[in-house]
């Protein structure tokens with residue numbers, strides 16, 4: 145069954161993982177072991193297919209050599225071979241992929257990687273949002289498209305959990321036994337720390353291999369060695385990566401509180417004072433950190449940080465019912481009259497001098513008779529919004545204006 149239908153407002157993680165339940169996933173597989181969830185060919189209908197992909201890629205200014213990459217024989221294709229220098233939407237010159245050049249390289253066996261596609265359509269936002277809600281993490285999706293059985297990537301591990309959503313064609317994934325112990329994006333704990341020979345050596349024996357078909361999902365906990373090889377011509381999968389907060393992030397959260405304690409702002413002892421002094425300072429600060437970890441305010445801040453640790457996927461809900469206030473002039477007897485140095489606003493109930501600088505705005509109001517606050521503000525951009533609102537409310541209190 146498709147997980148997305150037109151007009152649908154939410155895709156749940158349960159929809160995506162079905163027939164596996166969310167409970168079973170988190171109990172048995174999450175952060176534990178890889179999982180293959182076979183699906184029906186229509187599972188990702190409306191989420192991604194050739195026509196959706198063509199539409200996305202054809203939106204030229206959305207792409208640059210950074211967001212749309214090509215790989216051939218495990219090497220990145222230089223941008224100059226498939227891009228031209230063009231102005232992007234913010235007016236900056238960027239290397240922009242040219243469809244004909246990209247297609248030519250695909251014919252030569254290149255794989256296409258479209259990065260950061262998780263905001264690019266409603267179903268993609270919903271899928272990413274469903275994972276973020278359940279993971280309390282940040283989701284990011286890249287799309288991989290390849291044409292023949294040349295390997296774009298060698299055996300490697302990722303520093304985030306991966307869900308491969310298989311869209312088109314067939315691809316063999318090999319999952320190896322070794323799981324690196326919770327790698328993160330850190331110089332000593334990421335994929336680039338090792339040479340290809342080291343990767344081959346430490347990936348271990350084959351744990352299992354699986355041919356992914358459209359509708360299938362493969363879950364790989366971070367650190368699990370894997371590689372993939374297209375077995376049919378024209379394969380597409382979306383790799384959804386999930387980054388959660390880790391223990392190290394607590395250090396940052398604690399720092400925010402520690403800075404309020406003077407002990408953390410005092411100079412460390414000079415080396416001449418000897419190691420023993422430094423040791424006692426270290427012990428004292430350690431105790432203070434331990435105290436902070438038991439502080440309910442620190443816990444509350446951490447929970448708050450975690451609950452908001454996701455990308456903003458808020459959507460537009462146009463048309464809106466305008467909340468902009470409408471004003472009408474309370475009659476047509478109001479006039480601006482010059483009286484020596486002052487300008488008076490006269491009306492049926494008498495005259496009042498108007499504050500300096502408000503002659504223009506009041507003349508505008510008398511001429512327009514019926515207007516929206518927004519129109520008044522944009523006609524008087526030099527007046528701060530607060531001052532403009534005060535004038536409108538003063539005129540209302542004087543009975544010159546009435547709200548519609």
Ligand SMILES: [Fe+2]
Pocket residue numbers: 300301302306370
């Ligand atoms: Fe990977």
